[in-house]
Amino acid sequence: MGATMGKNSTLLDSLPSGQPLHICLLGLDSAGKTTALYRMKFDQYLNTVPTIGFNCEKIRGTVGRAKGVSFLVWDVGGQEKLRPLWRSYTRCTDGIIFVIDSVDIERMEEAKMELMRTAKCPDNQGTPLLILANKQDLPMAKEPKELEKLLGLNELLSPIGVSVSSGTLSSIDGGSLPDKTIASSSSSSIVSSKNSDQNPLKSWHIQPTCAITGEGLHEGLDHLYDMILRKRKMQKQKKKR
Numbered sequence: 001m002g003a004t005m006g007k008n009s010t011l012l013d014s015l016p017s018g019q020p021l022h023i024c025l026l027g028l029d030s031a032g033k034t035t036a037l038y039r040m041k042f043d044q045y046l047n048t049v050p051t052i053g054f055n056c057e058k059i060r061g062t063v064g065r066a067k068g069v070s071f072l073v074w075d076v077g078g079q080e081k082l083r084p085l086w087r088s089y090t091r092c093t094d095g096i097i098f099v100i101d102s103v104d105i106e107r108m109e110e111a112k113m114e115l116m117r118t119a120k121c122p123d124n125q126g127t128p129l130l131i132l133a134n135k136q137d138l139p140m141a142k143e144p145k146e147l148e149k150l151l152g153l154n155e156l157l158s159p160i161g162v163s164v165s166s167g168t169l170s171s172i173d174g175g176s177l178p179d180k181t182i183a184s185s186s187s188s189s190i191v192s193s194k195n196s197d198q199n200p201l202k203s204w205h206i207q208p209t210c211a212i213t214g215e216g217l218h219e220g221l222d223h224l225y226d227m228i229l230r231k232r233k234m235q236k237q238k239k240k241r
């Protein structure tokens with residue numbers, strides 16, 4: 001999937017015209033993955049049935065830097081018996097989208113376990129991760145800020161094995177990122193702050209969405225694209241050293 005770059009081209013302008021980026025759409029059954037996939041693909045709501053196996057669609061970004069960028073999105077069934085398959089989809093992916101049902105408090109612990117299993121899998125270390133706090137249209141939906149705590153997102157490692165602690169950098173293989181990197185978002189407006197991702201070490205972002213109306217989906221994709229670009233830039237700099 002690596003983009004071939006001419007002598008004078010930069011990494012940033014090489015990506016949009018290149019191969020589509022491969023993205024895995026994961027999450028518990030009924031979280032809204034397939035609804036989100038078809039909303040992004042066809043810009044309309046399609047009725048879904050539980051996914052047995054996977055769906056795959058090519059999607060074009062519509063906002064921000066992701067505008068015009070091609071993503072090949074693999075939507076994998078989330079039922080328990082299908083989850084062991086996730087690993088084969090995430091192995092060589094450019095980014096992971098993990099969809100959370102923001103009202104399903106009963107299964108939040110299960111969602112956290114699967115999310116952590118995915119994020120901490122050695123194959124996925126440093127793979128940009130977009131968490132969709134979906135079903136924000138429902139009155140009991142937990143806000144992204146609360147979901148961050150419930151899902152333990154601050155436990156997640158930075159992409160280059162460096163953690164930030166009390167504002168200082170230390171090279172370790174664990175640790176957490178400071179609270180100030182967290183997005184402030186509200187369920188009513190379904191917006192999220194891009195400043196949240198300005199910490200170059202952060203490789204996840206949480207985005208409030210409603211897959212039925214499509215609110216927040218393309219903004220999320222744009223954040224994911226930013227993280228992918230940042231990761232590639234860092235890898236390039238690392239290679240130069």
Ligand SMILES: Nc1nc2c(ncn2[C@@H]2O[C@H](COP(=O)(O)OP(=O)(O)OP(=O)(O)O)[C@@H](O)[C@H]2O)c(=O)[nH]1
Pocket residue numbers: 027028029030031032033034035036048049050051052076077078079099134135136137138209210211212213
């Ligand atoms: N209210 C509300 N309902 C949603 C939203 N997104 C999805 N749903 C509903 O949630 C149900 C499950 O959606 P799917 O997209 O099929 O869920 P999935 O994650 O693909 O589930 P699996 O294929 O079993 O893994 C459907 O009834 C959707 O209409 C949302 O943002 N708001």
Ligand SMILES: [Mg+2]
Pocket residue numbers: 033034035048049050051075076077078
């Ligand atoms: Mg599905």
